Amino acid sequence: MRRIGVVVNPIAGMGGRVGLKGTDGKVEEARERGAEPRAPERARAALDALAGTGASVELLAFDGPMGADAARAVGFDPLVVGAPSGSEGEGGETTAADTRAAVHAFVERDADLILFVGGDGTAVDVAEAVTECDSEIPILGVPAGVKIYSSVFAVRPREAGIVAASFEDVETGEVNDVDEDAYRAQEVSTELRAIAKTPVAEQRQASKQTGGGSVATLAEGVAEEVRPGTTYVLGPGGTVGAIKAELGFEGTPLGVDVWRADAGNGRASGAVPTGKVVVRDGGAADIEAALGERNVVVVSPIGGQGFVFGRGNQQISPEVIRRSTIEIVATRAKLDGLDALRVDTGDPDLDESLRGWHRVRVGRYERRLVDIE
Structure with missing residues (x-):
């Protein structure tokens, strides 16, 4: 049986459809513009595909919108290993610290994979938390952010679920992040923030880096x-x-x-x-x-x-x-x-x-x- 830790950043991607080119520091503005949470739906799509493979898996999750809600929505009965420190309503105010706490809980329980839902900022939090635990647990992203510049993401949510169930080998992937303020000013400035083990799969996207070097x-x-x-x-x-x-x-x-x-x-x-x-x-x-x-x-x-x-x-x-x-x-x-x-x-x-x-x-x-x- 494969043990998979699932962590969702509920606010990831909210700024995209309303033209904010990112959500970091812009959650309230995104809501004022009518933005709706995007990550929970994409989490359900990935987990539904995972369930559809018929693979024997055990899901670990933080409670509420950070994973447990999406897992239950598609028929899983996840082992809840913690809860976000703030509001637990869908789209509630979860933090990077909550994401890192979830990763630490997954590592402590010997997860075989961390399946996270978010964007590059979430990928950085997950990868750095794995490193903090002195672990090499592989990570795989379900793309839900506005910008995705890292190679640890599947190309689409459905593919993430399939890869999570079926991968056999891992390799090193790059975790990049972009300066959102510069991005909103029409300048793309990326930085390699971390490296992490990630499943070998054709359904993973390539890293994007810009500039010389x-x-x-x-x-x-x-x-x-x-x-x-x-x-x-x-x-x-x-x-x-x-x-x-x-x-x-x-x-x-x-x-x-x-x-x-x-x-x-x-x-x-x-x-x-x-x-x-x-x-x-x-x-x-x-x-x-x-x-x-x-x-x-x-x-x-x-x-x-x-x-x-x-x-x-x-x-x-x-x-x-x-x-x-x-x-x-x-x-x-x-x-x-x-x-x-x-x-x-x-x-x-x-x-x-x-x-x-x-x-x-x-x-x-x-x-x-x-x-x-």
């Missing part, structure tokens, strides 16, 4: 995960070039370089990982000869075409690919401009084995599922 943060993410003694085959292009720079050397812009991490390599925060270039601008034979026991090929798809292998990086031979783990990296903008990823290694059997869904790194922590056709 996406290539830089992606490169930092690769460098932070460098493994001691591992050999890295680094393909051509600007995105991978940023990774080479993060590893401490000037790479060959249109060539393939090979870099090996020191056996005792450990990276402190902000430090450059230690290692050495063993092949610069190498051909296939040079690269094959440089491979070690653990190898990682890092490549970025060709913009507009989507080729991961076979265009501009033929030096990365089928032999190299077979002996390596593949890390595909790309900015969100590049992926958004592609209909699919493609391979043309010259080896039909290898091409076939590479087809299917792959996790493409698009940020410091986030990966997006993309199909190689």
Whole structure:
């Protein structure tokens, strides 16, 4: 039986339909404009889909509008583990402290998943509370806020319920929030506020980050995960070039370089990982000869075409690919401009084995599922 903690932010999204571009600090104004609570309905939609899967689940919830009401409305009998500190009427004045208290209660009762209903602000509260508990319980958001810039949300409420019942694995997701005052002034300024474990599922939305630095943060993410003694085959292009720079050397812009991490390599925060270039601008034979026991090929798809292998990086031979783990990296903008990823290694059997869904790194922590056709 899967134990799921459900927490609802009853006021999330109230400012959207009345043009407030967010609800933070604007609840009373939203009500004066005639706003109606949105989150309870979306919570019921997610939980109705969860019930419809027939999965064996136990729901934990805070009382009233913070979860128990929605659960009972679709036929669940939730275990009530607490209550909001303020008003408990639908749309009542619950607080971020109530959300965090609910998360602490779920962690104490060994929940397998926290299903929360709200927007990015709620996601921040949930993720930070999980961290406060020194826990790695995965979280999954039911989108109910005005703006959703985090990758821990399902694309729609119904999909959230289905994923909650059926997920089998988790990965790291980004929790971003936007400055609502700037947003109301037509400026989008997002900030990475937390990272959290979240279910692996095609029905999750991608993170949205704006402004410069996406290539830089992606490169930092690769460098932070460098493994001691591992050999890295680094393909051509600007995105991978940023990774080479993060590893401490000037790479060959249109060539393939090979870099090996020191056996005792450990990276402190902000430090450059230690290692050495063993092949610069190498051909296939040079690269094959440089491979070690653990190898990682890092490549970025060709913009507009989507080729991961076979265009501009033929030096990365089928032999190299077979002996390596593949890390595909790309900015969100590049992926958004592609209909699919493609391979043309010259080896039909290898091409076939590479087809299917792959996790493409698009940020410091986030990966997006993309199909190689």
